[in-house]
Amino acid sequence: MPTSTTRIVLPSAAPGTERTLRVHRYGAPGARPKAYVQAALHADEIPGLLVAQHLLRGLEQAQAEGRIRGEVVVVPVANPVGLSQHLNGRLLGRFDCEGTGNFNRGFPDLTTATQERLQGRMSADPAVNVALIRQTLRSVLAEQPAARETEALKRALLSQAIDADFVFDLHCDGEALLHLYASQWQREEAVALGAELGAAAVLLEQEAGGNPFDEACAGPWWKLREALATEGPAPLACFATTVELRGQADVTDEDAATDAAALLRFLQRRGVINGEPGPLPELRCEPTPLNGVDVLTAPAAGVLVYRKRLGDAVAAGEVVAELVDPLGEPLGMARTPIRSNTQGLLLARMTERLARPGQKFCKVAGREPLNYRQAGQLLED
Structure with a gap:
């Protein structure tokens, strides 16, 4: 069983309706490293929903065996709003029908407000600075307005991930090979994850634009590192990635079990879960x-x-x-x-x-x- 399961209620979009997020936590609250995984923020991208189920199965076993060293947070259904958007039998899960746009765009950029509050407070100790930055990010996020249901959804998801060491946002494309997106500043982690997953492409960027979920989590770290360089060291303490789990029709237990096992091995190599992951596979591609x-x-x-x-x-x-x-x-x-x-x-x-x-x-x-x-x-x- 998870250490805890939380139910987050979203604002009612209409009388008589209520949608919720379910958040599973494994390991001791506040333990490090912390990993966060969410599936189907684009609600019509189904492979991640099945991968999350296999991942939960692996976490249940690791929890029962006492092997979770850090903390793992899983949101197995990240977008109940999008999952409710059916028209003539077709699921329309990429864009919010209320008019707020792409569900994976427009997450709050917490950098500026966080930077203002950190001025004059940084120290020479990187670990102390990381804890201070995480605390400040949480505080700034908690003050973000979120009246509409989709705004509240985005704030709730980000609140679970903003202080994580590792963030995995599980998506897919229409028809695709498995690939992932990550920051060029975190090439090493991206290469290791790509090798583990057998990715056909590892796509690196400095600023993708649109403030998607992964950038909202990791972006403040590289921006603050540059902005506060004269005040004290600010390590890149969050690796966030968007993993594209092939195509929309690639929903099989075989693929899902393989992908979940790869994610668990990555967490073992990073000290989140104890265990022997075996040799790291060779990367199938060069990052581009x-x-x-x-x-x-x-x-x-x-x-x-x-x-x-x-x-x-x-x-x-x-x-x-x-x-x-x-x-x-x-x-x-x-x-x-x-x-x-x-x-x-x-x-x-x-x-x-x-x-x-x-x-x-x-x-x-x-x-x-x-x-x-x-x-x-x-x-x-």
């Missing part, structure tokens, strides 16, 4: 920059026909897909080739095969930064 990912865009409406498969190597200028105009001329032959701007790996693509003008439908992960990919605007909503 997020601004080196070519995001292919449909120039018009039409039917997508891929000429490359997931996992294929793509050359710069090579045709990845063709866009078929069902009403175009010459009849039966109206096709527009869409080419890659980079050499790399076809990493992900959307599930639908009917594209709208300007729709982003495919990602090719390259090694070199692309001029049109700008810091602060690297995430495609």
Whole structure:
């Protein structure tokens, strides 16, 4: 059994309705290192829900055997709001139908307020500074207004993770190979996690933009380290990552058990759980920059026909897909080739095969930064 299970009630969006978050905690409260895991913040990304169940099974065993050295917090269903958004039998879980936008954007940036409160209070002791920064982040977050249900959801999730040493936000793409996003400042941790998971790509960035959950957790640390450099050492005390667990249809016990076991081994290597994880697998890929990912865009409406498969190597200028105009001329032959701007790996693509003008439908992960990919605007909503 978990050390504790907490039920967080969200503000009622309408009379007679109530949604809640369930938070499971393993290990001693306040023990270090602390790990936080959440699944399906984008509520239509189901693989993480099953991975969380296998992870809980492993944590139950570790708890029973007394092997949890730190603290592990798991939110197995991170977005009850999005899970309730069904239209004509289809789950619409990426965007809030109330109009607040993408569920994984717009988390509070606590940096500025935290920096102001830390001025003149830092010491020469890194450990003391880490504890002070965590306390201040918690205080600043607690003061953030959250009247709407989705605002309260975001604040509640962040409150569970803001003081963690490790944060894992479990997502997936439409159709994809397993990959992850992390900060370039934490390359070592990202590489180790990528090796453990067998990731096909490890995408590193300095500032993705939009303030997603992982950046809201880890971003204050590298920003404060720079802003307070003259006042005292501020280590990067939070590694946060978004793990893309393949595609939306990749929901199997085999994959989920494998992924959960990999996460548990990573926690063992980082001292959160006691045990012998065995040799670290070799990384299947070299880390590449997020601004080196070519995001292919449909120039018009039409039917997508891929000429490359997931996992294929793509050359710069090579045709990845063709866009078929069902009403175009010459009849039966109206096709527009869409080419890659980079050499790399076809990493992900959307599930639908009917594209709208300007729709982003495919990602090719390259090694070199692309001029049109700008810091602060690297995430495609």
